[in-house]
Amino acid sequence: MKMKRKISMLLMVCVIVAGLLAGCGSRGTGNQKNTEDAASTQGGKGRFVESEVTLPDNLQVINAVGKSKEGELTLIGYDNDNGKLFLAHSKDQGKTWSQKELEKTDCYVAAVNGEDGSAAVFGYNKKSGMKRVSADGKVTKVNLQLPEYQATGKESDDMENFVTSAVYADNKLFVTDLNWVVYEVNPQTGEMSKAFSDSSEKVNRLIAAGTEFALMTDKGIQFADAKSGALAERMQNDDVLQQAVGKISKSHNTDSNNIAMTMGDSGDELYYINNDGLFYHKIGGSTTEQLMNGELTSLGDRNVTFQALYKFDDKNYMVFVNDAQGARHCYRYTYDADVSAVPQNQITVYALEDSNALQQLITAYQKDHPDVMVKKTIGMSGEDGVTAEDAIRTLNTEVLAGKGPDVLVLDGLPADSYVQKGVLADLGSYVKAANEKEGLFTNITDAYTKKGKINQVPVRFYCTVVEGAQDLTDAGVNLKQLENYAGSLNSEKEKVFGNWGPQTTLGMLYDADSASWKTKTSVDQEKIRQFLKTAKALYDADSYAEKDRITDEIANGFAEGSLLGMGTGAAMSRLMGGGQIAIGSLTSVNDVQQLYGIESSYKGTFTLFDAGEHKSFVPFLSLGLAQKSADNKNARAFIETALLAKGQNQMTEGFSINRTALDTECKNSRESQMGSSSSDGSYEISYEVKKISGKQQEDLTKMLESLDTPTWNDRVVRDLVLSEGQKYLQGKQSLEDTLSAIMKKVQLYEAE
The missing domain is CATH 3.40.190.10 (Periplasmic binding protein-like II)
Known part of the structure; x- marks a missing residue:
């Protein structure tokens, strides 16, 4: 089954980085310490130890999870290879599973009612609607009375509404839709009624947490009471809790899956988990306590996304997650009083900048x-x-x-x-x-x-590609050839390069060409001159005013620790009329899939930027x-x-230096449906992202094998080149003055 995603892209990448939450103490775990310093100083003992629960083989993708008061687990999901949907149950905390194949059913969003082991399944359009799945696997079509999508622009006039998130709470079914509204759904009749009229925020995701659950909004996290059908005042008015979740809201994109929650047996205890660890808060209490340090577990990976958290007792917790490759996992955390609170052995790793990788x-x-x-x-x-x-x-x-x-x-x-x-x-x-x-x-x-x-x-490593019409790649792809090609185009008929910012433009070319600048004893001044001239030709090609250019926040290729695949963004820009020449970094197998998907639906081709004497790559995590x-x-x-x-x-992120790992990544590449549209309806783009074929993998491998020289990967040099180059591109400094300033500063830095 192909996961269909409906997205709106503006050529920018939104990156989720989990914030750090402070906590102290522990609950029901004796000697556990909260900080590394306290544990190492006092020789503390006791921490949660991770183990992995084996999940049913048929459920390569898990859509929803539920747990009954008795501890029975229910999963619903599908086999990604054949699209078959399965319902699975476990009465022994995941040691064994019973599972049943369901009839062919579209499953974009699902919710599990842990109390009776049933589920509700929603497709990604009105036709597929809703189906109710009983605990024994019987599927019943429900006439979902889904409201029409409330159009906000020309692009949405013919857009179908669909359910975007769903949870069961207190035996009731709640969903959100494209209108950002929360509804309670009658699973028998499909009747929908608006819930939580006291909330005026746009809600984009629901997080189950017992009878009370969380609403993820554009402005943060709210808590709702399923029984009363109103916002949970005791949680909304809990300043300590609001401060804690406020930090999560500020450091996460609020429609992300970077947190999961559950309530304690008393109904007055909230447990939540994110990349930083497991936390406990008593509603109305004065502290939020960290029970487990996420950095000592698999959860420290900032690309792990959370589906569900369950508490069995004070010493046993279970969390369902998807890893960075989209694979599903269930981790059990069991408190062990005999292990050191912090591992006694330690190594230090230094990086100039942090990264997800x-x-x-x-x-x-x-x-x-x-x-x-x-x-x-x-x-x-x-x-x-x-x-x-x-x-x-x-x-x-x-x-x-x-x-x-x-x-x-x-x-x-x-x-x-x-x-x-x-x-x-x-x-x-x-x-x-x-x-x-x-x-x-x-x-x-x-x-x-x-x-x-x-x-x-x-x-890891990546490289720079040029993407566009066949005559572009046929014309050659070194700096001089790009300058000449740009000069041959008529920007009045069609944009040449687009409205990229000065440092973004310079950064694209720096990664492509700086490998050729260094000689054995000095720096090649003529190479840098050509670099500046080509950047200026591309930058001026469409005569954009500075205020109309895309921000330079992405100039260094990083955004909050995430490596940006500028090649895909540039190709999308070309399709949107942004320019005939697309240049950018190719940073992952998914980037390659994206480009092949774009070019299978729209004409175009991509090739490695070839400076002539060098075929450069950017070292990543060196x-x-x-x-x-x-x-x-x-x-x-x-x-x-x-x-x-x-x-x-x-x-x-980046391409693996390990051939076995790259082969695995290609074989595990996933399919999806991508799309983008403008707010004024002037364009709409959609294309399929398919698995990497054998021929495509062979071509990619040959391209990666051809790379021979690393870029000049000194951050200080890069910064000063881009800083001086920006003055030239913006007309504040002549070419000769810019070149002179770069040479002097680089040589001085090298001497130091």
């Missing part, structure tokens, strides 16, 4: 090494005004003094300087072992081989092992995990 790797490592605590240090948090130059200067002082971290994420750091000063260990043996066991893209590791040693290795930690078995194991499929399979 880094946390995913740490999560994979700690799952395999539960006795080791990974302490992550970020040089630029974005909250304290520290610049890249400041952070690097501080790090250099520690590293050169023989202190500093065990593992360095070298993205943006002056790695060549560290190699010259001998502060990085040789990783050649790790690369050789991983290559012999599972196969690596040795063209990437060869790019870092100097004098028989490999002192750094990017465990790791170095400090020489002082070369004999640290835990630090060595971190490098090994990063190179092998068991670590690689946890990560979702």
Whole structure:
């Protein structure tokens, strides 16, 4: 079955990052400590230990989960390969499952009534409507009395309404729809009535939590009482609870699945779980307590999304999640009073900037090494005004003094300087072992081989592509050829490049061409001159005013830790009339699927940006092992995990340096239906995203194998080039003055 998603895109990526919630103490767990410092100082014992519950094989996708008061679990979901829908029950907390195949039924949204083991299933259009599924698997069609979609613009005149979220609470069924309204549904008749008239917010998702449940709105989280049919005043007026969930609302996109909740037996206790861990709050109480640190579990991966949380007793909890690849998991957390509150072994990992991929790797490592605590240090948090130059200067002082971290994420750091000063260990043996066991893209590791040693290795990487009409790729795709091609187009007939901001434009080309700038002894001034000229030609091609350009917030390729696939965004921009030349980063297998999907429905082709003498790649999560930690078995194991499929399979951004992991990712690629439309109805785009075919995977592999040179991946150099280049693009500085400023500043920085 193909998951159909109806979305509206404006070429921007909205990234969800879980916020940090402070808590103290524990509940019903004796000696458990809440903070690393307290535990390590006092030698504390006791914490929740993770294990995984085996789920029914047929349920590759779980649409909804429910639990009865007696503890029976009910799941409804489908087999992604054949689209068959199944209902499953377990009376022993997931040790064994009984399951029944259901008749062919569209299932976009579902809700499980844990009390009787039944379910309600909703399709993604009015025709598929609603079906009621009894506990024994009998399916009954229900005449769902769904209101019409309330049009807000030309694009929505013919749009069908559908159910977007559904939960059972207190044996009642509640849903939301495209109108952002909450309804109570009679599951027997399909009659719908508006619920919670005292709430004026637009509700985009419901989260089950017993008789009271949460409403996720554009402005935050509200709580509703299913019995009274009104907002739950005792929870709405609970300042401590509102402060806690307010932090979640501010740091999450409120239609995300980054939190799950459940109520305690008394009805006065709320438990919730997110990437930061498991939390407890007594309604009306003065504190919110952290029971479990998410960073010590699989939940530390910020791309994990939550479906349901259940409490069996004070020492046993169960959470259903989807991982970054979309695979479903059920984790059990059992309190063990005999294990250390914080693992006694510790390694430190430093990164200039945080990323989802880094946390995913740490999560994979700690799952395999539960006795080791990974302490992550970020040089630029974005909250304290520290610049890249400041952070690097501080790090250099520690590293050169023989202190500093065990593992360095070298993205943006002056790695060549560290190699010259001998502060990085040789990783050649790790690369050789991983290559012999599972196969690596040795063209990437060869790019870092100097004098028989490999002192750094990017465990992920990506590249720049050019996308557009066939005559564009036929004309050539180096900087000079792009400049000439742009000059041959008539922007009055059709836009050439679009309204990208100055640093976004420069950043696209920097990633594509900066690999060719460095010589053995200096910097190639003429290469940078061509870089600036091409950027200026593209930037000026459509004569956009500065106020009409897309923001530069995405210029560095990161947005709150998420790697942006600019290639797909640029291709979408081209289809929307934004420009005939699309340039951007190709960052994942899903990006490749997107481009093939776009080009199968609309004409176009993409190819690697080829500077001529180099075919460059951007190293991502490039790791170095400090020489002082070369004999640290835990630090060595971190490098090994990063190179092998068991670590690689946890990560979702960038292409894997591990061939086995990339092959798995291609084989597990998923299908979906994508679409976009403008608010004024001037365009509507839709296309299918299909699984990567064997031929497409072969073509992708050949392209990745052709890459041979890393970009100039020093954050300080990149920042100063983009800063000076922006002045030139905006007409505030001449080409020669810009070139002179870049050369002087780069050479000064290199000398330092």
